[in-house]
Amino acid sequence: MKQYRLLIFMLLAFISVSGYAKKQQRWIDRLEPTSWWTSMHNPELQLMIHGNNISDADFKINYPGVSIIKKQLTDNPNFVFLYLNIAPETAPGKFKIEAFRAHKSQTYYYELQQRHTGSAERKSFTEADAIYLLMPDRFANGDTKNDSVKEYFQGVHRNIPSCRHGGDIAGIISKIPYMADLGITALWTTPVLENNDTAYSYHHYGCSDYYKVDPRFGSNEDYRRLSDSCHVHGLKLILDVVPNHCSGAHWWTKDKPAKDWFNEWPEYTSSNYRMNVWTDPYASESDLYKMTHGWFAPNMPDFNLNNPLVFDYLKQDYIYWIEYAGIDGLRVDTYPYNDIHVVARFLKSIRNEYPNMNIVGECWIKTPAEIAYYQSGNPNKDGFDSKLQSVMDFCLCDAFDNAFNEKNGWDNGIARFYNLFAQDFVYHNPNMIMNFLDNHDMNRYSTEVKRDTAKFKMGLALLTTVRGYPQIYYGTEIMLDGIQGDYQGHRFDFPGGWSDDKRNAFTKAGRTVEENAIFNYTKALLNYRKNNPVLQNGKMKQFISENGIYVFFRYNNKKTIMVITNNNENNYDLKTDRFAEMLKNKSTGTDIISHKTYKLSAPIQLKPKTVTIFEIK
Numbered sequence: 001m002k003q004y005r006l007l008i009f010m011l012l013a014f015i016s017v018s019g020y021a022k023k024q025q026r027w028i029d030r031l032e033p034t035s036w037w038t039s040m041h042n043p044e045l046q047l048m049i050h051g052n053n054i055s056d057a058d059f060k061i062n063y064p065g066v067s068i069i070k071k072q073l074t075d076n077p078n079f080v081f082l083y084l085n086i087a088p089e090t091a092p093g094k095f096k097i098e099a100f101r102a103h104k105s106q107t108y109y110y111e112l113q114q115r116h117t118g119s120a121e122r123k124s125f126t127e128a129d130a131i132y133l134l135m136p137d138r139f140a141n142g143d144t145k146n147d148s149v150k151e152y153f154q155g156v157h158r159n160i161p162s163c164r165h166g167g168d169i170a171g172i173i174s175k176i177p178y179m180a181d182l183g184i185t186a187l188w189t190t191p192v193l194e195n196n197d198t199a200y201s202y203h204h205y206g207c208s209d210y211y212k213v214d215p216r217f218g219s220n221e222d223y224r225r226l227s228d229s230c231h232v233h234g235l236k237l238i239l240d241v242v243p244n245h246c247s248g249a250h251w252w253t254k255d256k257p258a259k260d261w262f263n264e265w266p267e268y269t270s271s272n273y274r275m276n277v278w279t280d281p282y283a284s285e286s287d288l289y290k291m292t293h294g295w296f297a298p299n300m301p302d303f304n305l306n307n308p309l310v311f312d313y314l315k316q317d318y319i320y321w322i323e324y325a326g327i328d329g330l331r332v333d334t335y336p337y338n339d340i341h342v343v344a345r346f347l348k349s350i351r352n353e354y355p356n357m358n359i360v361g362e363c364w365i366k367t368p369a370e371i372a373y374y375q376s377g378n379p380n381k382d383g384f385d386s387k388l389q390s391v392m393d394f395c396l397c398d399a400f401d402n403a404f405n406e407k408n409g410w411d412n413g414i415a416r417f418y419n420l421f422a423q424d425f426v427y428h429n430p431n432m433i434m435n436f437l438d439n440h441d442m443n444r445y446s447t448e449v450k451r452d453t454a455k456f457k458m459g460l461a462l463l464t465t466v467r468g469y470p471q472i473y474y475g476t477e478i479m480l481d482g483i484q485g486d487y488q489g490h491r492f493d494f495p496g497g498w499s500d501d502k503r504n505a506f507t508k509a510g511r512t513v514e515e516n517a518i519f520n521y522t523k524a525l526l527n528y529r530k531n532n533p534v535l536q537n538g539k540m541k542q543f544i545s546e547n548g549i550y551v552f553f554r555y556n557n558k559k560t561i562m563v564i565t566n567n568n569e570n571n572y573d574l575k576t577d578r579f580a581e582m583l584k585n586k587s588t589g590t591d592i593i594s595h596k597t598y599k600l601s602a603p604i605q606l607k608p609k610t611v612t613i614f615e616i617k
Contacts, residue, residue, distance in 0.1 A: 027051045027099055027106055032313075033320050034211050035111040038090045040319075041120065041353045044069065046312040047097075047110075048257070049080040060098040065090030066112075072309070074258035081309050086112065115323065124358040125186045125236050125329040127431040127469045128536040130526050132184040134172065134474035135440055136192055136217055137202040140497030140506075142170025149215045153198045153249075158498070161488035164202045169218035171497055173229045178506050180233040182477060182519075183526025187230055188238035188331055190440060192217050197249045197299055203440070203491075205333060206247030206300045210317045220324070227326045236328035238360075241318055243346060244337045248299035261310055263293040263302040270294050271302075275336035275365055279373050292339050305342045315349050322354060332388065335361040335374065340386065347387035360390035360434050368395055368423040377428035390432040393468060395420055400437050400463070401448045404455040404567060404609070408548040414567035415545045417462065421552075422542075424467065431537050433468035437476060444473070444482030444490055451479065453514060454609040457521055458565065461611035464525040465554060465563050467540045477522040478505050478515040521593070528592050528613075534559040541582060549574060549606070553582045553616075560616040562589060566606040573603040582616075589614030 030050040051057075055077040061068055065087040072081040092114040099106045125131065141147070147166045148155030157163040169192065179187065194209040195201045204214065213223045230237045246252070252261065271294035277283040295302045305311050321327060330350070335343060351357050363374045371393065372378050374386045399416040406412045411419060424430045437445035437459050449455035456479055463470045474480075475494055483489025496504030504510035511519060529535045534556045542552035548568040554561040560582065566572050576583055583600055590597045592613045598604060606612060 027054055027057060027101065028108060031097075031108065031110070032211055033316055035113060036086070036320075037113050037115045037323055038086060038092050039088060039115050040086070042349070043086050043088065045084045045086055046309070046316060047082040047084065048309075048313055049082055050078055050255075050257075053077045054080050054099075057099045057101040060100065061095060062098075063090075063093075063095035066095060074309070076255065076257055076259075078255055079257045081312075116326070119323060120354060121356060122326075122328065122354060123236075124354075124356050125238060125469075126358065126536075128530075128533065129186040129236065129469055130184055130464070130529060131186045131188050131238065131434070131469070131471040132179050132182075132474065133188045133190075133436075133439055133471055135167070135190045135203065135491055136169065136172060137165050137167040137204075138491050138493050138497075139167045139474055140171025140175055140494060141166040141168060141499070142172070142174050143168055143218065144499075146216050146218065152196050152214075152216060154201050154216075158493070161486075161491075162200055164216065165493055166216075167493070167497060168216065169213070169222040169226050173222075173226050175497075175506060176226075176229045176233050176235065180235060182523050183530050184235060184472065185530060186236040186238055186329065188240065188329075188471070191240045191242060192223060195247050195249065197247050200299075201247075201249075205242055206245065206249070207242065208247040208249040208251070210246075210314075211320065224325045231326065237325070238329040238331055239318065239321055239325075239327045240333060241330050241359075242333045243303065243305060243314055243343055244334045245296050245300040245302050248301060250301070253301060258307065258309065260304050260307050263295070263304050265293075265295075268295065268298055270298075271296060271337060273337075275363065276370055278336055278340055279370050292337065296334065296337060303338075305338060305346065311342070311346060315346055319350055319353055322350070322357070330357065330359040332359060332361045335363050335386070335388065336365075340374075340384065344385060344387045351387060358389045358432075359387065360392060361386065361388040362392055363388075364392075364394055366394060366398065368420070369426050371395065372426035372428070375428050375432070378426075379428075389429075390434055392434045392436065392471075396433075396435055396466075396468075397437065397442070400445065400459050401443075404449060404452075404458055408545070408567055413545075414548055414550040414565055417466075417550055417565075418542055418545045421466070421540070430467045430540075431469070434471050435463050435466060435468040436471040436473065437463055438473050438490070439471070440473065440490055441487075442490060443484045444480065444492075445476060446479045447482045447484045447489075451481070452609075453479070453518065456518065458567075458609060458611045460518075460522055460525060461563070461613060462565065464529050465535055465561065465611075465613060466552070467554075469536070470526075470529070472522070472526075477519050478511060479518045524593055532559065532561075534561055543579065547572070551579060553579075555582070560586065561592075562614040562616050564604065564606060564612045564614070566608060566610050566612075569608050571608060572606045574606055575603050576600050586616045589616050 028051040032048045055073050067085045069083040092112050094109050094111045097108045154164050156166040158165045191204040193207045194212045194214040195204045196208045213220050227237045272290045277288045375391045403416045496506045538554040538556040550565040588597050
């Protein structure tokens with residue numbers, strides 16, 4: 001009998017506890033953005049609310065200055081998009097969001113923070129900057145404790161090129177002084193937001209949580225520390241924006257906010273990757289549709305930015321990170337894969353909050369006219385304005401890949417540079433073009449020139465002296481090796497970024513003789529450019545290449561720089577008569593690298609496969 005009474009007691013206790021747990025179960029499991037700020041230019045805030053059948057709940061907010069504009073539903077009852085108005089006079093603080101359902105209520109708290117003074121007017125990167133691009137997973141491991149994280153599919157396997165290698169934000173922070181010493185003034189990292197995909201997650205161009213830094217890189221606070229460290233050392237931080245797609249690991253793929261959240265097909269359909277359909281006057285609608293609506297990859301669901309809910313969600317996410325982390329500039333991934341008219345409006349909405357924010361876009365196209373179409377301010381016949389102040393010069397990258405490996409001719413060899421720059425008339429602002437030898441998506445420049453140090457230095461010299469501004473891919477400063485034609489071969493670890501590396505190429509002692517020669521040369525070029533505005537926004541005048549020699553000048557009212565490229569395999573004595581219009585009343589040229597001074601009245605003796613940079617006086 002006692003056992004029976006005990007069993008009844010336990011059963012009643014279980015029912016009581018279960019009922020209490022059920023009563024306390026929270027209706028909302030996600031509310032994004034996770035917080036916001038007062039005094040934003042746009043007073044409207046979209047809250048994405050997720051919970052089981054949450055659409056049948058009503059909401060109430062009683063906080064001075066905050067009001068509900070509308071409750072917007074979709075075909076998925078697990079989502080509510082609550083639009084708020086935050087009046088300009090609203091004070092920072094936490095307020096209650098009350099949810100009502102079937103005569104019951106639950107309270108949730110939301111925080112409005114105070115913006116930093118001058119946040120809206122923050123300065124951005126310009127043509128005066130030199131940008132360092134790195135992949136966090138492959139640069140430096142500053143915290144081994146986050147190499148593998150519970151509930152995240154991939155841990156560290158450095159011996160497998162396609163797996164994660166363990167680089168993180170702490171590692172980047174530890175190398176900021178190194179970058180500053182090199183002459184770098186801005187840092188662009190590939191994305192750091194969570195990507196919990198089962199394979200190839202290390203590149204992070206697919207996101208699985210838009211308000212969370214991947215814990216294998218560190219925390220949200222660590223990312224803010226990275227920004228602070230950049231600013232302390234005179235660097236700006238550039239955020240990589242990916243509006244085209246997310247990760248297949250995002251929880252949305254299991255519970256889509258709306259049927260049209262993604263661009264869907266009856267069966268998997270990839271993009272045709274033909275970005276020139278946007279500028280093709282004869283393009284078919286079907287080709288354009290497949291380019292913009294086809295998926296970039298099977299594990300990257302393609303966003304439908306024409307859905308206003310998607311648009312507002314992503315726009316707010318990137319504004320959140322700019323405000324939270326003190327971001328100084330943006331780089332937009334795969335710009336033309338989106339509906340370019342929508343993504344232009346997307347970027348405009350961000351610049352409405354930050355009018356000085358410069359944005360560089362990846363438009364991987366192979367003619368200057370097509371690239372120029374995407375630079376803001378270009379007088380396109382169709383009236384299109386991309387809202388990209390800067391574009392990436394893939395044409396110049398191609399010239400670097402070929403010019404020093406070819407025989408000189410009308411269109412080949414060193415003539416490639418003259419012919420290319422002669423087309424700069426198509427650009428609204430040639431100084432705001434990003435120049436690069438390589439990046440994470442293409443062969444390393446070291447492999448393109450087959451590790452020929454002379455050719456490699458030629459590329460570095462022209463990269464840092466022509467119009468536009470340079471982007472250096474991590475490891476370029478030591479001629480880091482790679483494997484041609486292999487994505488993973490473009491993304492080797494930086495030697496010395498891991499405590500168990502055999503050597504540390506971040507230090508002089510840890511670099512080879514060859515690496516130190518390239519490092520010192522890169523450092524000299526970048527620091528000279530950093531301290532001489534003539535190479536940042538000075539005018540440019542070039543002379544037609546002849547006999548394998550290409551000469552151009554950068555000049556302003558204070559200084560004249562003469563750049564001479566000898567693309568021959570032999571010495572060359574260059575007479576200066578032809579350049580009289582730029583050398584009038586000038587008598588000497590001082591080599592900015594060797595610091596030797598030469599008389600311009602005598603022929604200049606050029607060594608084979610060299611670029612000589614003279615400061616003219």
